[in-house]
Amino acid sequence: MSIKKIIKRIVKWVVLPIIVFSLLITITYLIKPKLMEDIAIELLYPKVTIAKEYSDSYKIEIPKMYELMYIACSLTETFQNDSNLISKRVPKYLNDVKSHFSKFKNHDLIQVLEDKLKPNPYSQIQPTIRFFSLNYEIDDTNTLVHNEVFHVNKLLIKLFKDKLFYYAEYEDLIEDFAKATDFSKFYKEHQSYYQKLITDFDQLCDIKVSWNFLENRFTESYNSYRIIFSPLTGGFHNTLPGLKDKETGLQQTWLFVSAPPNIEIDTLTKDELEIIKSKFTRELFTEMNHNYVNPLSDTFSKSIESSIMDYSDWNKQKRGYNSKISTFNEYMTWGVFSIFAKETYSEKNRDTIISIQEKFMVENRKFIHFKAFNRELIRLSNNINDDDLHFQNIYSDILKWMRKYPNPEN
Known part of the structure; x- marks a missing residue:
């Protein structure tokens, strides 16, 4: 076979497909940049040394x-x-x-x-x-x-x-x-x-209890957590989940959160301490929780999209959470904390603890239907034995409720 024919074959079977593929990638990126960015992140997700x-x-x-x-x-x-x-x-x-x-x-x-x-x-x-x-x-x-x-x-x-x-x-x-x-x-x-x-x-946050609760009720699993803060960190928290160590295969999640409240723990009564611990635990829990809720929500994405007509009907925030799924995930992460609170804290204080979170979500964070959502989520969870509670079994029912809200009889 001549050199000319070999070169033609290489161009036909190797170079040309590469050029076509590159053009398709470029065109797709220009039309749907977010889609291509998400694919790139999934394929090239960062790794860590644990x-x-x-x-x-x-x-x-x-x-x-x-x-x-x-x-x-x-x-x-x-x-x-x-x-x-x-x-x-x-x-x-x-x-x-x-x-x-x-x-x-x-x-x-x-x-x-x-x-x-x-x-x-x-x-x-x-x-x-x-x-x-x-x-x-x-x-x-x-x-x-x-x-x-x-x-x-x-x-x-x-x-x-x-x-x-x-x-x-x-x-x-x-x-x-x-x-x-x-x-x-x-x-x-x-x-x-x-x-x-x-x-x-460490004293004010029920970290291990939170971690065990989430691992037992969701399919995601992580081998370790790095909890990182500065005394200066404000309310803007974020997390980076599922960072794999390529040598060991272990997964680590990073949580960037706020410092604990400036209080003297020894001066608190038992009830005061439990309520303050619940508030601070909630700060970490609702960030940690995204690493379990978000992947599960992704499997229900079509149902979430059809269950919420307009995210702004549920979320009056001026910044952030400007989509149906991000709004739903915020409702769900805080709702799951209420189930955690119901199982974790004393009967004397749990209603107070849950009410504090509901008020904060509605009045401060402007997730205006959170109280109704939360009460329905608690009602649904009450129908399931605590040991058998897995949140994937609740998603369909809470989304069905959201489709009918505020007219649940329709």
Whole structure:
């Protein structure tokens, strides 16, 4: 066979299909970019290295690099103008931060962060600031040390680069800020405070009980949790589920949440402690819960779409949850917490605990039909023995109820 014929065959069977496939991908991306992004994320989902200390356990942390970046974010105008981004629970620590760092508010790192955050601080920019911070340590000389545990495919980074805070571009700037502020000295001086917050967190949050409840009632399963916060973290929480270690096959989930409330635990009565624990546990639970509810909701996506005529009929939020499925998932995650509360807390306090959550969802978060939804979910769960309760068996009934609401007799 001649060289010419071989080249023609290669073009016909190899090069041409590649070109056609590439064109199809490009056209699909132009028509439906969200679909292609979702496919890319699924195919190239980040992986992690899970240290032995995390295996089959959870760990509560205030990582050094995470804290540096949160302090830097707290100096931006965007953070300072939004009470949901900075916690009000730690006034003394916030004053310490202002006293030590405010004179550096014009540092170039702060301007870069402001430029990134200002258009939409609730976009993927802030979560990626959190995620990628865990790939770094800072030594006592304020030098950055790369310690990659969060492995992201370079193609995924290239595809989403404009939506990320890409640390590789800003390492020198971050290190300069750490050195200029002598961040390591500040962090070391507050070690006892950080440890107290971690201890209080563990005492006030029923982490293991929550984890066991969710694993027993959903099909998803995770081998470990990293629970990460800064004393400055406000109400904007997020989670990154199902990060696999390619060496061991284990799965780890990261939870980014707020610091515990500023209270003296020893001064509380038994009932006061239980109610406060329920409030704080709910904060973690409803973030952890997304890692179980969301995958289950995906299997009911068509039914969810047909059961909610307009998400704004259920959700009067001014930002976020601007779809039927995200609105439903928020209803469901908080509703599942009520089932957890019914099983976990004392008979004396459980009605109070559930009512507190309902009021907060309706009045503060503007999920206006949550109380009715929640009561129906509880009614449905009451028909199932606690040991046999699996939420996939409730979805069809709660969605049927939503289709008829507010006229359940029709």
